[in-house]
Amino acid sequence: MKMSKSPWLLHYDGSSCNGCDIEVLAATTPVYDVERFGVVNTGNPKHADIFLITGGVNDQNKEVVKQLYDQMPDPKVVVAIGICACDGGIFKECYNILGGADKVIPVDIYVPGCAARPEAIIDGVVKAVALLDQKREQMKAAESAEGGAEHD
Amino acid sequence: MEVWITVLKVVLFIVLAPFVGGLLSGLDRKITARFQGRQGPPLLQPFYDLAKLFNKQSLIVNKFQVFLIGGYVMFTVFTGCLFFAGGDLLLAFFALTLGETFFLMAAFSANSPFSAMGVQREMVQTMCTEPMILIATIGFYRATGSFMVSDIVKVGTSPIVYLPGMFIGFLFILTIKLRKSPFDLSTSHHAHQEMVKGTTTDLTGNIFALIELSEWYEQVLLLAYIALFIINRNPWSILAAVVVCLLCYFLEILVDNVFPRVKWDKMFRSAWIVTLIFGGVNLLAILFLNVIH
């Protein structure tokens, strides 16, 4: 069974204007019914497969973003939602902003927009889901290689 | 010969219960979605979730976690086996409590604020359900003359005739046991704002999958307990029991969708009062009527 059948989300708001957050939450409302695809908004990194991050990263939340990412079990995919999460956006030049999410964690999918629309977000998640399967395959291959090495 | 039938029953339980439990969960999610005017996930979604969880890496917060969760899984399955083998209801109940204690210990050992809050609430939930389960078990004994499941299913009239109050009381605590809203305090399948996932916050990957799996076992076990109220010597009563179980499950889903979550003290008070009124009065009645042996 593929991992893509059950992508669970974690949503984190960096220093966004909340526009993208509202859109992310809108995308998970019954109107769009993402549960059709097995999507669940978990709110817990330890249960999540896909990390949706909105807003840029600043000095204060840098550690938080890193920790959330570290506490997600492999395989995992990071989706930066909105232009701020992609590269800092309108806040890029602010004194406290480090830039997009990719300054602290590896981002896989970029969903631009100000704010990103629910359709775009869902599209990003769909891309992330495909990537999840890919990553699982890689993980398996690495595991069996390692296991093989151990047996030798 | 009889031994082999018992073994067969146990094996059937171990193999089939996860499927039944998983399907019921899928049904739950589907029906809930329909209540909310959505299409909802596929019926087999819980199995997809489980498969995914087994495929994920597992992160642990300490070395005891796996051990304690192992205890939870083992004793939950063991309880089910004991029940379906026709064993002693009380012993099955004690084994279930032991399993539950392992689960609580696992949540305690995580030492995270969310697990800790969840586990305190989970203990309150256990304190709410325990009296009613015990009283219902006593009720079965007084109504049928035996604590053995194998004897209880052979009675002439369904125990529910003598135990209507206990049945209602048990339905009430079933909501707590299944962690359905309004009593999904310790952990929930709905979003939880203040404590993330409560007791299961720090369980990941295949360890979390084991938790889901044993919840399915437990679900089947609890419904089997409901069925015990209905089943009698007549084989057709099994069909009736299945129908009643499904109705009860549907009722739980309905309640889950209609009521908002309550605070622990409201749950505690209501559970004990319901236990005392429905369980206690029913017990008094059967003692008074002396329907024994």
Place this chain on the structure above:
Amino acid sequence: MGIIAFLIFFPFLAAVVLSLMKKQSKARDGVVIASCVLIIAAAVTLAVTFLSSGRTQEYLVEAPLWNNLILAGEIFLMLLVFYYGFRYRKYYVVLLSAAGTIPIVWEELAGYGVEGKNHITVDYLTVIMCLIVGVVGSLICLYAIGYMKDYHRHHTEYRNRTPFFLSILFVFLGAMFGLVLSANLSWMFFFWEITSICSFLLIGYSQTDIAIRNSFRALWMNLLGGFGFAMAILYCTFVLKIANIQDLVNIGSQNGGATFVVVPVAFLAFAALTKSAQMPFSGWLLGAMVAPTPTSALLHSATMVKAGVYLLIRLSPAMQGTVPGLMVVLVGGFTFFAASVLAISQSDGKKVLAYSTISNLGLIAACAGVGTYESAWAAILLMIFHAVAKSLMFLSTGAVENCTGSRDIEDMHGLIVRLPKLAFVMIIGIFGMYLAPFGMLIAKWAALKSFVDSGNILLMLFLAFGSGTTMFYWTKWLGKLIAVPHSSRPHPDTIHRDERVTLATLASLVVILCILFPVISANLVRPVLVAMFHTTSLSVITRGDVPIMLLMMCMIVILPVAARLLTLGKKNKPVLAYMAGVNKGDDCTFVDSFGESKQMYLANWYFTDLFGEEKILKPCLAIAAAVIVVLMVVVIGGVL
């Protein structure tokens, strides 16, 4: 006979020797160790010799000399109470002591005493009690050696009276042996009063105001019980013309509920309820917590409180379906429930243990009061398992206190990392107290069955709700022990060797007793019941269930291996606990909104606004007192 004399007299001898050894020395430790070993050996020898013959043995049919000595002893005890009563201006204890002792002395001196029956009996129940007192009691004394050294290191403000303390412990053991071996009511009364006064002296050990206050509370409550005992003796002597407890039980069980036997049984039951700290007399046991840990362990687990339930179990056949039986059942059942609720609101480890003791004793008392074969079986097994598991809990709590300086359960957070061995022992103790397949639970199970068969709905409800609350307070303690905070380091383990020996022995006893439970049940408990109820033995736990429980035991043992298999050879990656992403390096500190690190503190729930002592203790005591008063009035009124 020699071994019986040894069991009764040797502890007194050891007490005298110890009281003379004022200086702390290797020699004194040696004396304690040797005495403990001898007592254990003697108790085991008694058990073995008795079991090999299997016949009830009766001794000392004529014992005028001993009778006089015991009379003198009773007067001495009364004078001792007078001394303390006048010295601390607590005149009510003087009155109570006089009211209990003087009539007995008068009756004996005036020659009304009934003679011609044995004074000492050895039967199965006696042997069980001797084993409990001998083994658990001696282990506690052994533990006291190391404990008292640490105690006085921590509490330099108290005068070091260790010799006195140790000698009283041994007097206590001697008195307990005397009590369980005596068949004559007056003799029992004498030993009964010794235990009351010993507990008084031990509780007042530190001589602080609170200790003195609590010791007098213990004294008056126990003397009140002693007064009840004395009334029972007088009634037996003048109305029934008997002096032997077995005769009373026989008459009682043959004339079930007849008014003339109900009175002494009620008085004895009343005395037993005070001794085993049932509500409304629970106060003295809680007050006993001010004393050093060996005291509480000895009072709570092996001796003092067991004296009360021992008497109830003896009386059990005479209580079935009678008013005194009803009194014991109601008070015991209510106490089981109420004390377990109160235990939830406590965070002091010893206080939780005290409430749990009261609660468990309530259950034992209720079982004895039901007075059927099954319930007595449950009562005896509960008594055995409780003695072992509870003393283990007390002593390990004391050891934790000596190591970390606190006995608060909140401070035991993460003990499994800081003091792994002690935590492990404690976990065994807690498992032993309330979880399947350990002993207490098996006995509770039998208790439930017997309650259901007796048809007493109140008891069933008390048990159903009480087991929910019991589970709550034990599990949250268990949870504190098992929590694994990342930053904590092992704590220096400063437990003495003799403490270690005691803890290890008791912990293994908890496990061994569980495995051997069918053997104990068949060879020790069943004969007691056959003798008591004159029925051929029924099996209380269905035969098929015993292997299932053993299977559960095996499952717990193989759990580590199974857990390994369940993870399917996956590599687990350790991470920190989830704290919303703001952990500060470990899972005990987090970054607050000002960017500063803050300590996290995880507390258990106590529900003080719902179950607090100030909220429900008084109403509970009032209810229990009302039950006792009403039913005692009914009993006495029935005769008049």
